[in-house]
């Protein structure tokens with residue numbers, strides 16, 4: 001997963017939607033864990049379109 005950090009507003013929506021607990025929100029940082037399977041669900045809930053699949 002890729003995150004456009006300048007767009008993210010730390011709302012936490014992506015964290016709550018991941019059923020693999022693969023996204024963690026730190027104070028001003030989002031991290032994706034290795035168990036992310038690129039399902040894309042979090043991309044759809046991000047209100048600012050900050051997430052995308054890695055190339």
Ligand code: SF4
Pocket residue numbers: 001017018019020021022023032035036037038039040041042043
């Ligand atoms: S792509 Fe899917 S598995 Fe990966 S962080 Fe987003 S919701 Fe979780």
Ligand code: SF4
Pocket residue numbers: 003007008009010011012013014015025030045046047048049050051
């Ligand atoms: S849903 Fe989008 S704006 Fe909200 S924390 Fe996740 S990446 Fe950032």
